[in-house]
Amino acid sequence: MKKTLTIATAILISATLAAQTVKITVHDSNEGPVIPKEIYGQFSEHLGSCIYGGLWVGPESSIPNINGYRKDVVDALKTLKVPVMRWPGGCFADDYHWRDGIGPQSERPRMVNSNWGGTVEDNSFGTHEFMNLCELLECEPYISGNVGSGSVEELAKWVEYITAPDGPMAKLRAENGRKEPWKLKYLGLGNEAWGCGGSMTPEYYSHIYRRYATYCRNFGDNRLYKIGSGASDYDFNWTKVLMEMVGNRMDGVSLHYYTVDNWNSKGSATEFTAEEYAQTLGKTMDIEPVIRKHIEIMDQYDPEKKIDLLVDEWGTWFDVEPGTNPGHLFQQNTMRDAIVAALNLNIFHKYTDRIKMTNIAQVANVLQAMVLTEGDKMVLTPTYHVFRMYNVHQDAVHLPIECDAADVSDAKGRPYPAVDATASRSADGAIHISLVNTSLDKDEEVTIGFDTMKKVKVSGEILTSDKIQDYNGFDTPDTVCPAAFKGFKVKDGRITVNLPAKSVVSLTVM
Numbered sequence: 372m373k374k375t376l377t378i379a380t381a382i383l384i385s386a387t388l389a390a391q392t393v394k395i396t397v398h399d400s401n402e403g404p405v406i407p408k409e410i411y412g413q414f415s416e417h418l419g420s421c422i423y424g425g426l427w428v429g430p431e432s433s434i435p436n437i438n439g440y441r442k443d444v445v446d447a448l449k450t451l452k453v454p455v456m457r458w459p460g461g462c463f464a465d466d467y468h469w470r471d472g473i474g475p476q477s478e479r480p481r482m483v484n485s486n487w488g489g490t491v492e493d494n495s496f497g498t499h500e501f502m503n504l505c506e507l508l509e510c511e512p513y514i515s516g517n518v519g520s521g522s523v524e525e526l527a528k529w530v531e532y533i534t535a536p537d538g539p540m541a542k543l544r545a546e547n548g549r550k551e552p553w554k555l556k557y558l559g560l561g562n563e564a565w566g567c568g569g570s571m572t573p574e575y576y577s578h579i580y581r582r583y584a585t586y587c588r589n590f591g592d593n594r595l596y597k598i599g600s601g602a603s604d605y606d607f608n609w610t611k612v613l614m615e616m617v618g619n620r621m622d623g624v625s626l627h628y629y630t631v632d633n634w635n636s637k638g639s640a641t642e643f644t645a646e647e648y649a650q651t652l653g654k655t656m657d658i659e660p661v662i663r664k665h666i667e668i669m670d671q672y673d674p675e676k677k678i679d680l681l682v683d684e685w686g687t688w689f690d691v692e693p694g695t696n697p698g699h700l701f702q703q704n705t706m707r708d709a710i711v712a713a714l715n716l717n718i719f720h721k722y723t724d725r726i727k728m729t730n731i732a733q734v735a736n737v738l739q740a741m742v743l744t745e746g747d748k749m750v751l752t753p754t755y756h757v758f759r760m761y762n763v764h765q766d767a768v769h770l771p772i773e774c775d776a777a778d779v780s781d782a783k784g785r786p787y788p789a790v791d792a793t794a795s796r797s798a799d800g801a802i803h804i805s806l807v808n809t810s811l812d813k814d815e816e817v818t819i820g821f822d823t824m825k826k827v828k829v830s831g832e833i834l835t836s837d838k839i840q841d842y843n844g845f846d847t848p849d850t851v852c853p854a855a856f857k858g859f860k861v862k863d864g865r866i867t868v869n870l871p872a873k874s875v876v877s878l879t880v881m
Contacts, residue, residue: 393817396773397794400822408454408765409728410719416461418487418737419699425735425744427496434747443749447742448508452762457513457730458501462486462567465519469529472497473547488698502553511556518561519569527586535590561600573612580617601625610665614672623679629688630655640689640702641840653785655711659718666725679727686732686739687711700737704752705842706851708739712757713807713875717793720769750848756834760877763803767795790815802880808870819866828881831856835874
């Protein structure tokens with residue numbers, strides 16, 4: 372009898388837990404800082420087919436293009452409202468010499484991309500091609516300068532070539548087809564100086580930074596925003612030293628964090644278990660305490676928050692697809708990546724008093740890409756769809772929320788939320804709420820309340836799939852696509868949502 376009662380009690384407790392409602396309160400009367408649109412930045416490196424074949428095919432290509440830029444990719448990125456694009460690296464940046472990428476394309480010297488697969492590049496995509504692409508996309512260019520193998524003079528003259536209204540570099544630019552200077556705001560002084568950017572110590576790099584920054588000058592009405600090459604994930608000492616030795620000589624400092632649990636065996640992008648899925652979420656959520664620690668260090672030296680933190684490389688990193696060049700980092704993109712993207716964006720929204728830009732790696736055909744291309748085919752990835760669904764948060768006012776969802780832990784004890792959410796108010800007064808259900812098999816009932824709103828009108832969109840391993844292939848491009856979402860009810864100013872397992876939902880509330 373005792374055993375029977377125990378089992379019955381366990382069943383009752385299980386049923387009660389299953390029926391629990393997640394409660395979310397959106398504090399619409401207590402507005403936070405604006406979410407900078409640059410939180411949704413992109414990263415384009417000369418790596419694999421990110422540039423050649425991804426963004427650029429050349430004007431003579433049979434693939435439909437706009438002056439050499441793939442039309443399908445350009446159209447897709449315009450829909451994303453890309454605010455800023457980082458180029459030419461990454462590790463490639465500190466091997467790149469800008470003069471090789473100007474002048475008649477047929478006369479540009481070839482180079483070996485020694486960082487990424489030994490590919491020989493023809494330099495047909497250089498400064499003009501990148502800056503003109505940013506103008507086409509109406510986004511800010513972010514150039515990573517060569518500090519590792521370049522000279523102070525080389526970088527100084529690159530800035531002059533791009534931005535000076537007159538003088539010898541402006542004359543050279545005009546001879547190459549561009550009379551008017553471009554606007555360049557974001558300038559990175561090196562990349563991963565602790566590794567592929569020169570294997571430097573933070574003390575040595577701090578001295579290098581100060582020297583290079585001195586000679587990268589403002590020309591005309593252009594004003595540079597100078598970015599220090601910051602830490603890799605848990606290297607808090609790097610941030611400490613730069614804040615001590617460089618300080619306000621930099622406008623921002625970078626941070627790189629990849630969702631990788633084991634660098635020796637990263638796992639398949641498409642064939643993974645439920646346990647591996649949980650480990651991915653546990654690792655990706657670990658970015659939040661890392662961000663908090665770096666911010667804590669920055670606050671000690673810069674309590675007025677004049678120096679920004681830029682997470683200018685982030686995202687998933689898995690083993691390359693079988694049969695592809697290991698140095699080209701081509702990986703598929705599943706519903707798991709969509710969940711990871713949403714969780715990270717939710718985190719970034721909470722720290723925009725210090726984080727002013729992030730750049731997912733990378734925009735095309737590399738790591739957690741927005742688009743994948745093969746010949747004349749292009750597919751939008753699940754991550755793309757999250758970025759498109761979330762772009763309503765760009766330059767919107769962050770609204771604090773309370774969410775009582777329980778945490779789940781992976782095998783290593785790292786927590787991640789069962790349900791996660793973020794909210795903002797756009798200029799037209801609409802409140803946008805983004806919800807994530809990380810469970811593989813359990814729908815969640817979620818109630819959403821507000822401080823002041825009593826009558827609400829709601830519309831919604833959902834991204835989900837039958838399996839967490841689902842992806843969009845070149846022959847099956849619509850396997851994971853957004854759809855209209857109707858799984859909610861509204862009563863007395865509260866929204867009750869049936870949030871499906873493994874889903875990302877966006878609600879617009881008026």
